[in-house]
Amino acid sequence: MQDLGDAFGLAISLVATGDGDLVEIVGLSLRVSLTATALACLIGLPLGALMAIARFRGRGLLLILMNALMGLPPVVVGLMVYLHLSRSGPLGFLGLLYTPTAMIIAQTILITPIVAALSRQVLEDLHSEYAEQFRSLCLGPLQSVQALLWDARYSLLTVGLAGFGRAVAEVGAVIIVGGNIDHLTRVMTTAIALETSKGDLAMALALGIVLLVIALGVNAAVYSVRMTAVRQAYV
Template sequence: MDGFWSILAQSIGLILSWDPALMEIVGLSLRVTVTAVILACLIGLPLGALVGAFRFPGRPVVNVMLNALMGLPPVVVGLCVYLMLSASGPLGILGLLYTPTAMIIAQTILVTPIIAALTRQVVEDLQGEYADQFASLGVGPVDRIGALLWDARYSLMTVALAGFGRAVAEVGAVMIVGGNINHVTRVMTTTIALETSKGNLQLALALGVVLLGLAIVLNAAVMSLRASAVRAAYA
């Protein structure tokens, strides 16, 4: 028991002292994850809004696919991206394997279906409320999607935060395509796995505390956004 508290105290010390190695890993993790979530939102928000706002042939199939892809196994995504970016793959000439860019690609693929599926549900609910008004005003497709996305902005911020939470905790795909290379592609989750196996529990636990802190901040942000959305609805 004393050993646990000693390791915890050393871990907290690493965080409070802004240990350079720790901050480098945290910084890379956040850069990769934030970039992936932004790209996923650029793809997933319009896609989800399009599926949620309009009826078209094959729409039920698209809905099923989006919902199914929310549960994509990270290691499968990592393997597919690895094969695409490897020297013998179609994109091997770009030399992206074992770089932060490869990790961003993998995380974007994982998060985009989540963003799209959740956006579809939010927009579909709003479309049911506004369908008559859109029809009476003759609102075009582009303006309709823009209006729905704007009106759902608080809920969609929550969607983006959910995507961030999924991406920042991911380990399998980024381990495969990033290689967990020190000072290059070593992020929080892969470092925790590596350092635990090496017995360097202080750094592993410090990163675990940071991840837990991020989870708490994300949940607080989600609750705050939901409260803001409720206040805006009744304003």
């Protein structure tokens, strides 16, 4: 195992020089997580909006279920996706297991309930303010959803960023369905676990530094979006 001081110095060098393996791992991580976040937003935002404005029998039960799914254990999601994509599973003929696509599917399932539940809360609060105005304008459900999504765009952007932060830091599901294959499905979190177990602290620390920078960047972006929304509210 490397000396901690030497490992940290080498880690800084790997980041500063743009080590090829490091860049490849980070690039795949961002591609998988950004794609999963985009898909989760495409599914979760309209679903959250519909749940915010709709009133029907069983809505309370669906809200409880939606909130409960926010805490889905990643390894359970990974296992379910694995069982469906394995050769003996119903989708095994697609040959997606141990590919980036399988990782995207797992992350999308994992963060869609988060996006839907958070956006539902934001849009329901907004809808309570605009309900009378929507009724006076005779807006249908689709038009109401479109208006809410546009008016809450800054708040919903923070929801999307929260989903991305959850996705990029996930390890349990992606290691099950991706297999942590070098140059194919190795992302930052799975590579950190592997390199640490191998005693290669330099690469693990380098990836950890990049992951921390991304986390800080996401939080800074969330703060910036919130401040922009506040300024827009007073214009």
